[in-house]
Amino acid sequence: LNDGMIVQVRERLSTMPPCDVALLLESSRSRTRSEIWQLIEPDQYSDVLEDLSEDVRNGIIRQMVPEILADALEDMDTDDLVETLSGLPEAVSQDALSSMDEQDRQRAEQALSYGEDTAGFIMNTDTITLRPEVTVDVILRYLRLKGNIPKGTDTFYVVNRSDELIGSVPVTELLTARPAVKVEKLMTQDSVAVPVDMHENEVASLFERYDWLSAPVVDKENRLVGRITIDDVVDIIREGAEHSMMSMAGLDDEEDTFAPVIKSTKKRSVWLGVNLLTALMAAAVSDMFEATLSQLAVLAILNTIVPSMGGAAGNQTLTLVIRGMALGHVSGSNARWLIGKELAIGFFNGVIWAVLIASVIAMWKQDVMLGGVIAFAMMVNMVAAGLAGAMLPVLMKKMNIDPALAGSVILTTITDVVGIFAFLGTATWLLL
Amino acid sequence: LNDGMIVQVRERLSTMPPCDVALLLESSRSRTRSEIWQLIEPDQYSDVLEDLSEDVRNGIIRQMVPEILADALEDMDTDDLVETLSGLPEAVSQDALSSMDEQDRQRAEQALSYGEDTAGFIMNTDTITLRPEVTVDVILRYLRLKGNIPKGTDTFYVVNRSDELIGSVPVTELLTARPAVKVEKLMTQDSVAVPVDMHENEVASLFERYDWLSAPVVDKENRLVGRITIDDVVDIIREGAEHSMMSMAGLDDEEDTFAPVIKSTKKRSVWLGVNLLTALMAAAVSDMFEATLSQLAVLAILNTIVPSMGGAAGNQTLTLVIRGMALGHVSGSNARWLIGKELAIGFFNGVIWAVLIASVIAMWKQDVMLGGVIAFAMMVNMVAAGLAGAMLPVLMKKMNIDPALAGSVILTTITDVVGIFAFLGTATWLLL
Structure with missing residues (x-):
């Protein structure tokens, strides 16, 4: 890469979707990888890191300053944040955690406490909850005020005063319901919730069997603590299926094809x-x-x-x-x-x-x-x-x-x- | 199974979700499989058949009368219908097609014409389309009148008078938009569409890379012909990953563990x-x-x-x-x-x-x-x-x-x- 090309490459990278930048990094050998990484805009770091496999991601993180890493981590959704942290060596993840601001650190530590490969580990905490006594009209007005709905939301969850999950309402249901109807009339009560300590493979087979797009996650007291979306489950399904093939040849699932x-x-x-x-x-x-x-x-x-x-x-x-x-x-x-x-x-x-x-x-x-x-x-x-x-x-x-x-x-x-x-x-x- | 038990089993089966009945069939040897099948209510046939793997499904279909099979097929979504038909021997699928009513036969033949393993093969045709000049308010009133929205709908597609795809509006966007806003102001124009003849593996990697929940399918003239939903793609992703493992041991992907x-x-x-x-x-x-x-x-x-x-x-x-x-x-x-x-x-x-x-x-x-x-x-x-x-x-x-x-x-x-x-x-x- 000469100087003229660097400018061009930097421009190209800044207009590419993060997942394509990640694919490019995955397909490069390690030296080229560091060169490309240096040309990525810092505000893209978190999105690109999310999409990398563990081996490749850790290789890149090892070259990052803790403060910049912490900034990138703070921009991540909870599930990606804990996945990244848990794959890092203890010392590096401690460094990163202590460079993060108070609120994000607590969010990460809470999720990390559920233990690796559990539902709590892969869930997001940005769930929109409804109260049973509210009408559709009120909800629509609230949502218009709020302005945006978290990515991958296909269902709103209904909780009572103690935050216990009592039902769910698909997003599409809100579109077809009459404005005066109350949530308690609309909601499905027998929806299945995922316990926060369920193993991720079990979660994945539930998603696959019941064709879910998302599922609520509850703690032991049936209190809603988050939701799991299909995009995270897709990764688990593919990795689970690949795991057998890789293991049967004595390879690590996360083995990086382009490692030194x-x-x-x-x-x-x-x-x-x-x-x-x-x-x-x-x-x-x-x-x-x-x-x-x-x-x-x-x-x-x-x-x-x-x-x-x-x-x-x-x-x-x-x-x-x-x-x-x-x-x-x-x-x-x-x-x-x-x-x-x-x-x-x-x-x-x-x-x-x-x-x-x-x-x-x-x-x-x-x-x-x-x-x-x-x-x-x-x-x-x-x-x-x-x-x-x-x-x-x-x-x-x-x-x-x-x-x-x-x-x-x-x-x-x-x-x-x-x-x-x-x-x-x-x-x-x-x-x- | 004695007579008293048969009644009990029949009752249990009728209250089980179809995917669980399918799992039970998959996990049984072939004789037990036929016995269980005879105890299933005919109106569950189509849902259970959809969830079975090809080998097991064909084994069961071979024992069905063409008329009953045709009834079950007519109840299926287009994507499941063509998947089932294409896995059957030519003679059996012709028999089934000719027993189906005119409209469903046309629907099946159209989809079959796209060729196996293409986007056209796995898409559904129950897409809700919007016109650019319509306001949110009008859409909400229309949807309330219509009463139900097809399963797995997370995005509405916007088409012009010649049915060409010109944009898309996420369902959640309709909830947060002001009633007077027109669709053309809301819609994303650069959304990617899947060509109807794209190979399913390519479709699956697009879904995985961009974390899509659904995608519009267009023909050569950019006319919207259907949509693909993530639940079908999940199967392709898993099968693709399993395919390598099974092939490396000289096995067929669809090999039935409990075949004779x-x-x-x-x-x-x-x-x-x-x-x-x-x-x-x-x-x-x-x-x-x-x-x-x-x-x-x-x-x-x-x-x-x-x-x-x-x-x-x-x-x-x-x-x-x-x-x-x-x-x-x-x-x-x-x-x-x-x-x-x-x-x-x-x-x-x-x-x-x-x-x-x-x-x-x-x-x-x-x-x-x-x-x-x-x-x-x-x-x-x-x-x-x-x-x-x-x-x-x-x-x-x-x-x-x-x-x-x-x-x-x-x-x-x-x-x-x-x-x-x-x-x-x-x-x-x-x-x-």
Whole structure:
């Protein structure tokens, strides 16, 4: 970037919507990112920061002066504010909090106190409330005076004198109601409220199931404390669905595609370390059959086929069960049936692929007995794969381990060990 | 289920919200599903069908009489109607269409003509439009007369005499505006409209980026033809994110967790067949080194370690790039930089894990030379894995192949072949 271009870029950036600036930052490597950031107008900081993913945002915040950061944070809605603060290292977020003015600090500390990933964490506090005894006419006059209604408001909530939630009125209802009607006649009383300590994933599945655009949030005494809007829930839904895919490859959900090489290498090394242990374990099993392998080199050549097929089949079952659990389709009551089903599929898969591989090997290596051995190993491993793929996520969930993160490693270890044992064991017994 | 229980279940079902009935059906195996379906009131059919996934819905529809199906379809919103019809086999959907009444059939055929996965396919046609010269007061009186506003309406669209979209007015704006103000003073003119033939994934990323709750849909002449609401987009966002995970395990997105065993076995067999070919290809590479393997059984034992590590590292890169492309972060301009980055990570990974595995093997097998051979193979394969993981999705996208579906198979084939070649080839050269 030369000086003439800088002016142009600065101009372009100031007219772009904040979400597009955020996308540009996300798609740049880290050096370009800092350069672009310096060209953004300070009054855009808060909107752009809101739209960034955690890794990228923290990288930028680390280069900001606490006072400027505090200014940007004060301009944010409560939900974005706490999300940003909670992703920061303790020291940085404390610095930022203490640079903020009294009122905003209290607002942030209150929301932070609900605990991460709860409804209280993702809610906004700019809710418009109505009283049951007021008429539509009065409300319309009040709203005209007030002049603006917070973004994403599709429903007004009705509270009594103790701030307890007693009903709700859709915005569109106010447009069609006669002016003299009282709110208590208009309101729906059986609307569902979200408890402030509900987990965000549960909130997201409620939104998805009931097609909500927003929902009221209440504390233990049923007092209205805020509202959650669909735009925040959309992020949770997408992140939830992505989480499984990223975890199954040993990646962090928030992993920044354009992070520096060293940082990415470090982040991914844990997973590769675990994989090395798995591979060494498989090698150790083969090692037990060294005598057999040294007599029949053909076994060494075919040794990977059975574990590989078991891994692929088991992984299909695992993925399906993990998704079923995420969608709420798989629970205690039907888990047993599902395990039975996957066991049956494993059996059928075993029969099909055993016959196929036996024919291929018998022809390729001109050895019917060898074909029989690999067929038997395939059968055993396919059944093991189906069983492991279905049982692992159910068991892990009971033990509070994330099946998406650890499931595939454990599954592969099982299908490797069972596959090698079955193949080399049977071969030792029958072919020597 | 005995007779007494049937009455109870029927009662329970009739008071449950349709989305909960749908969840119950999704979580049941196919026999229970038909039993439950028979207990649902016919006037709930359309709402329940809407909320089911394609596989489950088609299973139920196959058991319905065309006339009853047509009745249920007629009660649906346009977007749900076309989604249901397009998922059905041609013969069944033709039967259903011809049993529907004239008006609904036309509505369905019009929407179906836009082509699957387009904005026209997911839009609704129940849009309320305003004229620019009308005052707020007149609109309020009109709405009170009309009595109800379609679900999910957060914005009214302003059209001129030729039905061309010229602006939009948020519902909340009507509440705060003075009665005498004209629509043309209130409306935003630069609101973005979705072309009717835009792909649904593009629509979804616009919604996500700009936090829209709804968007107007226009034809080529900029005439308003409908609107898309966030509840339909939420499904697309979730399915899009899930699609990659399911495809990477060779599963269909709509795969029903509780389908009968035979059906599931059939659906998954293509993937396992492809995997068998991959495994046989790896075996064929090992086969070229049969002489080496028969002289040194230790090579057979260690032969799986290098391919396995390459597969794990390559899969991390592949997953990250596929997600980056789905989020719109990775495109032509930064793809080259990203490939360079992943190559560098592959190099560093190679160095780290080569040193580690060399030490382990040198100690385990008391053979420094063997450690050196496996270290070299690891280096080569890690670099290949990084390169393949980053380049494959970029290349496949250019060739219009879905990288999530085919990427991981091709990647594994590459890391298997390169890994075995590097390991056994170097061993043949140096150790014999």
